Amino acid sequence: MRKRNPPARPQPSLPARQPTMMDVAQLAGVSMKTVSRVVNKEPNVRNEVRERVTRAATALGYQPNFSARSLAGERSFLIGYLFGDPGGDYAHRVEVSILNRCRGAGYHLLVEQLDDAAADVAERTAALVSQLRLDGVILTAPITDNAEVLRVLDEARVPYVRIAPDAESDRSPAVCIDDMRAAQELTEHVIGLGHRRIGFIKGDPKHAAARLRLRGFRRAMSAHKLEVAEQLLEQGSFSYASGLDCARRLLHRRPRPTAIIASNDDMAAAVIAVAHEMGLHVPEELSVVGFDDAPIAQVVWPALTTVRQPIPLMAEAATDMLLARLAPRGGGAWPSPMPRRELDYELKVRQSAAPLGGYRRRGAAGN
Amino acid sequence: MRKRNPPARPQPSLPARQPTMMDVAQLAGVSMKTVSRVVNKEPNVRNEVRERVTRAATALGYQPNFSARSLAGERSFLIGYLFGDPGGDYAHRVEVSILNRCRGAGYHLLVEQLDDAAADVAERTAALVSQLRLDGVILTAPITDNAEVLRVLDEARVPYVRIAPDAESDRSPAVCIDDMRAAQELTEHVIGLGHRRIGFIKGDPKHAAARLRLRGFRRAMSAHKLEVAEQLLEQGSFSYASGLDCARRLLHRRPRPTAIIASNDDMAAAVIAVAHEMGLHVPEELSVVGFDDAPIAQVVWPALTTVRQPIPLMAEAATDMLLARLAPRGGGAWPSPMPRRELDYELKVRQSAAPLGGYRRRGAAGN
DNA sequence: CCCCGCGTTGGCAGCGCTATCATACGCAGG
DNA sequence: CCTGCGTATGATAGCGCTGCCAACGCGGGG
Numbered sequence: 001m002r003k004r005n006p007p008a009r010p011q012p013s014l015p016a017r018q019p020t021m022m023d024v025a026q027l028a029g030v031s032m033k034t035v036s037r038v039v040n041k042e043p044n045v046r047n048e049v050r051e052r053v054t055r056a057a058t059a060l061g062y063q064p065n066f067s068a069r070s071l072a073g074e075r076s077f078l079i080g081y082l083f084g085d086p087g088g089d090y091a092h093r094v095e096v097s098i099l100n101r102c103r104g105a106g107y108h109l110l111v112e113q114l115d116d117a118a119a120d121v122a123e124r125t126a127a128l129v130s131q132l133r134l135d136g137v138i139l140t141a142p143i144t145d146n147a148e149v150l151r152v153l154d155e156a157r158v159p160y161v162r163i164a165p166d167a168e169s170d171r172s173p174a175v176c177i178d179d180m181r182a183a184q185e186l187t188e189h190v191i192g193l194g195h196r197r198i199g200f201i202k203g204d205p206k207h208a209a210a211r212l213r214l215r216g217f218r219r220a221m222s223a224h225k226l227e228v229a230e231q232l233l234e235q236g237s238f239s240y241a242s243g244l245d246c247a248r249r250l251l252h253r254r255p256r257p258t259a260i261i262a263s264n265d266d267m268a269a270a271v272i273a274v275a276h277e278m279g280l281h282v283p284e285e286l287s288v289v290g291f292d293d294a295p296i297a298q299v300v301w302p303a304l305t306t307v308r309q310p311i312p313l314m315a316e317a318a319t320d321m322l323l324a325r326l327a328p329r330g331g332g333a334w335p336s337p338m339p340r341r342e343l344d345y346e347l348k349v350r351q352s353a354a355p356l357g358g359y360r361r362r363g364a365a366g367n
Numbered sequence: 368m369r370k371r372n373p374p375a376r377p378q379p380s381l382p383a384r385q386p387t388m389m390d391v392a393q394l395a396g397v398s399m400k401t402v403s404r405v406v407n408k409e410p411n412v413r414n415e416v417r418e419r420v421t422r423a424a425t426a427l428g429y430q431p432n433f434s435a436r437s438l439a440g441e442r443s444f445l446i447g448y449l450f451g452d453p454g455g456d457y458a459h460r461v462e463v464s465i466l467n468r469c470r471g472a473g474y475h476l477l478v479e480q481l482d483d484a485a486a487d488v489a490e491r492t493a494a495l496v497s498q499l500r501l502d503g504v505i506l507t508a509p510i511t512d513n514a515e516v517l518r519v520l521d522e523a524r525v526p527y528v529r530i531a532p533d534a535e536s537d538r539s540p541a542v543c544i545d546d547m548r549a550a551q552e553l554t555e556h557v558i559g560l561g562h563r564r565i566g567f568i569k570g571d572p573k574h575a576a577a578r579l580r581l582r583g584f585r586r587a588m589s590a591h592k593l594e595v596a597e598q599l600l601e602q603g604s605f606s607y608a609s610g611l612d613c614a615r616r617l618l619h620r621r622p623r624p625t626a627i628i629a630s631n632d633d634m635a636a637a638v639i640a641v642a643h644e645m646g647l648h649v650p651e652e653l654s655v656v657g658f659d660d661a662p663i664a665q666v667v668w669p670a671l672t673t674v675r676q677p678i679p680l681m682a683e684a685a686t687d688m689l690l691a692r693l694a695p696r697g698g699g700a701w702p703s704p705m706p707r708r709e710l711d712y713e714l715k716v717r718q719s720a721a722p723l724g725g726y727r728r729r730g731a732a733g734n
Numbered sequence: 735c736c737c738c739g740c741g742t743t744g745g746c747a748g749c750g751c752t753a754t755c756a757t758a759c760g761c762a763g764g
Numbered sequence: 765c766c767t768g769c770g771t772a773t774g775a776t777a778g779c780g781c782t783g784c785c786a787a788c789g790c791g792g793g794g
Contacts, residue, residue, distance in 0.1 A: 018497060020750060031774045036752065044772055063497035067437040068750035071779045076434065087662075092459035099480050103491075108499060111478050113466050124470075130385060130430035132475060240666060269666055276668050295454075299607060299636055299663060301643050387780060398744045403782060411742055435780035438749045 019060040028056035039064055066108075070133055079322060080128055080137040081111045082149070087239070088266065089295060090311065094140055094163065097315035105323050110134065114143050116206060122148040129156045136160060136322045138315075142206040144174075159325050159334065161318040166208035173325075173339040175318045179209045182307045182345045183216025184223075186289055187261060189305070189347060191224050194356035195259035195287060199232040199250040201243060201271070203263035210238070213263050213291060232257055236267050243270025251278060251286075258286065258356055265290035265297045265306055272300050272352065283354035293348055302351035310343050317341045386427040395423035406431055433475075437500055446689065447495055447504040448478045449516070454606070455633065456662060457678065461507055461530065464682035472690050477501065481510050483573060489515040496523045503527060503689045505682075509573040511541075526692050526701065528685040533575035540692075540706040542685045546576045549674045549712045550583025551590075553656055554628060556672070556714060558591050561723035562626035562654060566599040566617040568610060568638070570630035577605070580630050580658060599624055603634050610637025618645060618653075625653065625723055632657035632664045632673055639667050639719065650721035660715055669718035677710050684708045 021039070025032045030049060037045050038053040045053075056062075070076035081098055083091040095111065102109050112128055114121050121143070128134065129152070137160040143149050144165035150172075153160050162174045190198060200217050203210030221228050231253055234246035243262060247270055250260060262268035268290030275282050282288055282302055290297055293308035321339055324330055388406070392399045397416060404412050405420040412420075423429075437443035448465055450458040462478065469476050479495055481488050488510070495501065496519070504527040510516050511532035517539075520527050529541045557565060567584050570577030588595050598620055601613035610629060614637055617627060629635035635657030642649050649655055649669055657664055660675035688706055691697055 022750080032751080033753095033774060034772085037773090040752085046772070049772085061493075063494060065438070065500070065750050066498045067434040067443065067500060068779090069752075070434040071432070071438050071781085072750075072752040073779085074752090086463045089456050089459065092456065092462075095459075095478070096453045096480055099478065108495065109478055111462065111466065111476055113463055127430060128475065131433045133432070133434060240662070273666070273668055295607070296663070296666060299640070299667065301640055301668070389780080399781080400744055400746095401742090404743090407782085413742070416743090432780055435749090436782075438751085438779090439781040440749085440783075 018065075019062045021062070021064070023060055024053065024056045024062050027060060028053045075326070076133040076135050077107050078110055078132055078134050079107050079319075079326075080132075080134045081109055082114055082125070082128075082137060082143055083111070083140045084114055084116045084143045085140075085238075086113055086115075090292075091140060093311045094138075094315040097312040098138060098319045101316050101319035101323065107135070107323065107326075114146075114149065116142050116146055121146060122152050125149045125152045126156070129153065129158045134158055135326050138318050138322060139163065139165075141165065141209060142204065145206070145208060159322065161322045163314055163318050164207075164209055169340060170338045173318075173321050173334060175314045175321070175341045175343065177309055177314070177343050177345045179212035180216040180219070182347075183213040183261075183291070184220040185216075185347055186291065186307050187217045187220035188224075189349070190259050190261060190287060190289060190353060191220065191226070193259070193287060193353060196226060197229075197232070197255060197257045197259075198226070199234070199253075199257035199260040200228075201234050201236045201246045201250070201260065201262040201267050203267075204237045205235075207238070210263055217261060236263065238264050238266060240266045240270045243267030244274055247271040247274035251275065251280065256286075259353065260286065260288050262288070262290050265292045265294040265304055268304050268306070268352070269296050269300045272302075272304075283352055287353035287356075289353050293346075297348070297350070300352075304348075305350045305353040306348050308346040308348050310345070313343055314341075317343065385432075386429045388429070388431070390427055391420065391423045391429050394427060395420045442693070443500040443502050444474050445477055445499055445501050446474050446686075446693075447499075447501045448476055449481055449492070449495075449504060449510055450478070450507045451481055451483045451510045452507075452605075453480055457659075458507060460678045461505075461682040464679040465505060465686045468683050468686035468690065474502070474690065474693075481513075481516065483509045483513055488513060489519050492516045492519045493523070496520065496525045501525055502693050505685050505689060506530065506532075508532065508576060509571065512573070512575060526689065528689045530681055530685050531574075531576055536707060537705045540685075540688050540701060542681045542688070542708045542710065544676055544681070544710050544712045546579035547583040547586070549714075550580040550628075550658070551587040552583075552714055553658070553674050554584045554587035555591075556716070557626050557628060557654060557656060557720060558587065558593065560626070560654060560720060563593060564596075564599070564622060564624045564626075565593070566601070566620075566624035566627040567595075568601050568603045568613045568617070568627065568629040568634050570634075571604045572602075574605070577630055584628060603630065605631050605633060607633045607637045610634030611641055614638040614641035618642065618647065623653075626720065627653065627655050629655070629657050632659045632661040632671055635671050635673070635719070636663050636667045639669075639671075650719055654720035654723075656720050660713075664715070664717070667719075671715075672717045672720040673715050675713040675715050677712070680710055681708075684710065 021032050021035045025035045035053050038050050066077055081095055085091055099109055114124060137153060137158055139160055139162045141164050144162040160172055162172050164176045165174050202214050218228055234250055236242040236246045243266060250257060251274060260271050262271055268288050271288045272282050275286050280286050290304045290306040293306045297304035297306045388399050388402045392402045402420050405417050433444055448462055452458055466476055481491060504520060504525055506527055506529045508531050511529040527539055529539050531543045532541050569581050585595055601617055603609040603613045610633060617624060618641060627638050629638055635655050638655045639649050642653050647653050657671045657673040660673045664671035664673045
């Protein structure tokens with residue numbers, strides 16, 4: 001037990017003990033309960049008292065003990081972030097944005113990486129939410145759609161918000177972009193450049209976004225009466241390595257596609273690398289576009305034409321939704337209908353896609 | 368308060384309440400204290416009893432309440448991860464590795480991003496460790512050397528391990544590689560290819576590694592009686608953007624350097640981009656090398672010759688050190704002398720550096 | 735025979751806080 | 765004058781668990 005202070009402490013000097021709410025109460029000349037009210041920003045405290053308590057707390061350097069709060073009350077001031085993909089920078093960018101939002105709200109962030117395919121996802125999730133009594137959870141794909149995880153969260157009655165989940169959309173609040181329309185628009189951009197023979201690299205089918213992007217591609221193609229040759233469709237997994245494999249296969253088809261649409265930027269970058277390797281010039285001989293506007297999009301050469309997904313905004317929106325729900329006035333349930341934020345994407349036209357038979361633009365790679 | 372159960376509950380059916388240690392104790396026919404011993408893997412419990420308790424706990428789906436544990440005891444089973452750099456994938460890779468190690472040990476991970484330059488680093492750190500009673504903390508550069516943060520951690524008596532800290536090395540355990548020797552070796556590799564006029568892009572001087580890498584470069588140069596022209600030294604900040612600026616300046620010097628050593632891969636990739644932009648062929652007309660073996664190293668073309676830093680191993684080693692210290696037998700203090708793990712780096716020779724006047728190797732970009 | 739030590743188990747206070755209820759007070763209306 | 769009500773504050777009982785200490789049974793030395 002943490003340095004149990006004896007009934008009468010002989011040393012009147014440095015207590016070497018964190019000040020408690022009791023100490024603040026004594027210094028301010030009020031009861032503990034009033035201090036609690038001030039700390040929790042509850043109403044019904046006179047301003048004069050509130051200030052006195054605040055000053056006492058500051059003077060003592062008082063820090064509320066979250067364990068005690070959580071044990072006595074019904075809030076832990078902890079939110080969890082569950083992500084699936086250990087690689088890539090997506091998960092990290094989301095995390096940083098969540099942190100930015102938690103900061104001001106007095107919440108702390110607990111993270112856990114869950115392998116979607118692992119056998120113990122349910123147990124691990126249960127451990128997290130039951131042991132720590134998380135107030136809420138934010139999920140990113142692909143575990144947004146892991147039935148086990150969602151079941152555990154529902155049973156534990158922990159509110160959660162999903163970023164880019166699958167279609168089962170009214171199970172929880174969600175934040176997303178319109179992946180299908182974005183893919184459609186991107187495809188139309190490529191078609192508009194004159195390309196007809198267009199290859200497509202699919203993403204990991206466990207991600208809803210991968211399926212939606214494929215569907216958007218198909219729609220744009222059929223809207224323009226273009227055939228989607230099955231041999232120009234390759235199954236990737238969102239990783240750079242998978243992009244290399246798919247690109248090699250696609251670029252050996254005859255006739256060769258004049259443009260390749262990849263379901264994310266990592267795979268698009270891999271296509272460019274393979275093109276280099278084969279001595280194919282991008283974009284003169286091959287146009288390549290990606291998706292996400294990940295950092296890699298501006299690093300490869302030529303810079304990738306892609307769809308920018310506003311990841312920080314999405315993560316912030318998700319956090320804000322969750323925090324609003326957790327606030328005392330947030331009520332004990334999600335508002336109806338289930339909140340859903342759909343944010344705008346943006347087509348970023350750079351140098352990796354050009355008109356069929358077009359010229360090479362040399363110059364600054366940035367945009 | 369969480370559903371305070373009335374003295375006599377009328378409904379004997381679903382409790383809708385998490386089972387407590389008391390419930391387990393009753394089912395197993397022992398005292399709460401014994402359950403506590405089993406849960407905490409303490410000695411002095413008969414095997415038969417231990418198994419009986421374990422079965423009861425499993426049957427009820429018992430999950431220990433971490434808040435209560437932390438409040439009553441002296442351990443919170445929470446460790447904190449403080450990172451500085453919000454961009455890049457370094458922080459994320461470290462985090463994932465820490466998580467992998469925490470998993471088995473029954474610890475959960477709390478993260479916080481601290482801006483090294485912000486005015487409130489001390490407060491934020493204090494809030495984290497005092498409010499949540501973290502058992503330990505892991506730090507990455509550059510906040511490994513933030514005096515405020517370290518002071519707060521020391522005062523709160525929270526054990527911490529630093530990854531790649533500055534020279535003040537016996538203040539805490541640390542994990543690192545020999546950045547200076549690695550830079551020296553890398554520089555010697557470049558010199559060995561015949562280069563004499565070598566540019567160097569420095570990293571953010573707040574990072575110890577940046578300073579050490581520069582020193583290693585200087586050593587190698589002077590060991591080979593080569594002058595380090597100050598105009599071939601540029602100050603970067605580890606970011607891709609800063610790399611672009613530095614590269615532009617370096618490549619307009621006359622006579623132009625025949626090789627550029629960047630303090631990390633992001634900046635090295637930027638050098639390659641600028642070279643492309645200027646129509647300079649890499650590596651025939653310009654050799655470029657980086658540091659870290661970040662994912663970008665294999666994505667740019669030509670793939671970067673660089674020094675691989677074993678980030679996952681470093682993070683795991685740091686976590687293991689911390690967990691060993693926190694274990695009941697870990698004692699109340701760090702062993703003496705202060706533990707320090709220095710891990711091996713590895714020179715990864717790829718295609719971005721070639722003999723002066725050498726030929727271009729075409730072929731697979733990967734390695 | 736008793737007493738001590740050791741391995742094993744239980745009793746209980748209390749960690750720091752919040753929920754609930756009680757109290758005190760001022761002020762309007764009967 | 766009392767009653768009723770709304771606002772401001774206090775008293776108290778735990779939340780679930782662990783640290784400390786006591787208790788118990790057993791075997792061996794005095």
